[in-house]
Amino acid sequence: MLSIKGLSVAFRTRNGEVNAVKGIDFELAKGERLGIVGESGSGKSVTSYALMRILDAGGRIKAGDAIYSGVDLRNASERDMRDIRGREISMIFQNPRAALNPIRKVGHQIEDVLRRHSRATRHNAKAKAIEALEAVKIRDAAARYEAYPFELSGGMCQRVVIALALACDPKLIIADEPTTGLDITTQKAVMDLVDDLVRARGMSSILITHDLGLASQYCDRIVVMKDGLIVEAGDPVALFTNPQHAYTRKLVNATPRRTGSIRALLPEGERTELPPHVIGQKPLIDVVNLAKTYQGKSGPVHAVKKISFTIHEGESVGLVGESGCGKSTTSSMLVRLLDTTSGSIFYRGEDIASLPAATFAKHPLRSKIQMVFQDATDSLNPRFTARQAIADPLLRLMGMRGDAVTKRTEELAEMTGFPAHLLDRFPHQLSGGQKARVGIARALATEPDFLILDEPTAALDVSIQALVLNLLADLRVRLGISYLFVSHDLNVVRLLCDHVIVMQNGAIVESGPVATVMETPQHPYTSELLSAAPQAPEREMA
């Protein structure tokens, strides 16, 4: 059905031509579900844009052939391509909210596509659009037809994008990271939906993802890409159990799963002994009946409802839940960036809940409670070099000056594995993993004994995530600090934490030692979270 031979894609840039895809071959049979897996920069998305001929300006297919059902996609006229797009081959994109026109009703956007491909006339377009919305299991589709994208949740927007893509019954659907940014249960719902539709309509599909676990669950065959080349191809189980290429092995190792230690994420040669960390008897943070209520338009919104938990000295606690469950509100209150409504936060017995967040920066405890933020890029000042970013808290909170700052900055860089020769670079000159290290070094600068990690690896590739998680595991032993690890992914939390708290709708639904919660979840919501996470096939070696 689709046959790709020696496909190369190049982009013109200021520094000359860059080859994003360097000659790849693959075939796709009718009804087959193919996964293209790779990390950022591997050329997996570019491949799909090249097939659709929707490369950004400056990009072009340099060599090779792409034949779809006898049509040469590389040399087809733009007019023919427009007929193929949407009707023969469709795409689902990541970041569904941005993928929809923000100022056009979603129903009208679907109508545009239907009418473009003569699947509807002016008179029945609305009925057909509603039908398309119903096909993706949107409840109350007639009302949703009138909605604008900003009025819908992320998961709902993705359903609309899917409805848009499937409206004209294409034969092939390309899903480009369709679940990035969605909650884990929404991810499962969306992926199940696409999979059901693909099977029911006998379509072929290409799933582009960085998540090997996800691909293995929804694909018949997987190709692994790295730096514009296909390094390995095969069926998912074979890839997982017996990866041939070193890069595939690295990816397979780095994919978090339900068992295995944190060191198992690393490539085999780099697994050092994990030093044990000691959990003290004394509580470091004691949260009692903590609550936060916002004044919403339609009455008060209880973001956090009287939750209580304890974090001991040296202990790592995971806080798990979906977006809107109150985990970010809780962590903001703990780090004293947000005022509480009621309840207490005891730090070594001292209640800090009533201290106003606005002036906490001047409080001596500011340096003891620090945070590592979710987006390593956005949380760094783009005008600060890595050195300035790390030194900033030293200057402001520790009152250090002169050589002491330089010495301590370099010490922190060394501690977090940040290369010293990159210290004078700006954030845009650093990779994602390096920026994450700067964020951690900055948080550690003031020698805190409590660190809040707000999804610190969410934006990172799995192999980088593996390194950062291991770094965090080493640092807590070396510095004897406690973590509150906020995440939506139990499989990641499990690796680092001793204790886990599951939150839903502002309340704690379950908490306990990680192993207990993972193996015998008591609350149905915990089980749902666990089953929603993509299950990678087990490796043969332990």
Added chain:
Amino acid sequence: MAVRGTSVLTRIAQAIPVLFGVIVISFVLTRALPGDPAVQFAGIMATPETIEETRAKLGLDKPLPEQFVVYLGQLFQGDLGQSVSTGRPVLTELASRLPASLELTLSALVLSCLVAVPLGVLAATRPGSWIDQICRLLVTMGVSLPTFFTGVMLIYIFYYLLGIAPSPLGRLDFIYLDPPHVTGFFLIDAALVGDWETWFGALKQLILPAITLALFTLAPIARMTRAAMLSALSSDYIRTARAAGLGSGRILYGYAFRNALLPVVTTLGMVFSFVLGANVLVEKVFAWPGIGSYAVEALIVSDYAAVQGFVLAMAFLFVFLNLVIDLAYSLIDPRFGTSGK
């Protein structure tokens, strides 16, 4: 719709303190201006006694707060005071001059939009092409040539050399009679009574100053259209539309352009308010009886009532303009009503 109604009312309510602030500031500032109006209006031959007499007549001998209360009282009765230099009530003067300025500014803006918006769109769809270069050239010319220079140049070419344009003396040649006053816009008033000869006469007078002003306002609008279109065209939803096979016309106008309109409308509002106050030079060059030249003349002779009237009229206009822009926003962007409060 009900939501939109309330939001309009809220906007109007928010304007009240702004307008009061403008009244206070314009009052204080005109009093703080150098120069003594009593001396000015008593004449060159005045003795200290006649100066004092004029001062009392103008009400300037009273303490400032009292003057302000008197001024406020008059204002609420719709009395903006008498212009001391022309001897006519400020309100009638503004009523005849404001439409002249508005007619000029609006025609200039319409003209400028007709050129700048398509130019910006074309430049954005073909970045780096010759049309992009022309756009850049025109934009640079527009901002770098001062209006009095382009005005005089146009008069020199079209009036003096070619003789196509009428003499640059006001809104209508003396051979025509002013159309009956309905809106104060000569083009509209003449069209209303079907007097097409006068209509053409007014149009001929309007063209050169409008082009002068349009050249000046071209730059920000074209630039903003180009930038907004570029960012809209590189957004994710355009990629979705392309991947769905939509035609290029639909993508360009139905999807990208409507999204790009938001910043363009904002710029338009800014340019409008800016030009309305700043077209004094054009009015002077073309002897256009607008409020800009009126205000400058009043300022020079410390004609308090006229200056205050002008500032107040401008303030009202700006508030009204902002309201119109907000409404345009909520028409273009459905998100505006909810997130913008």
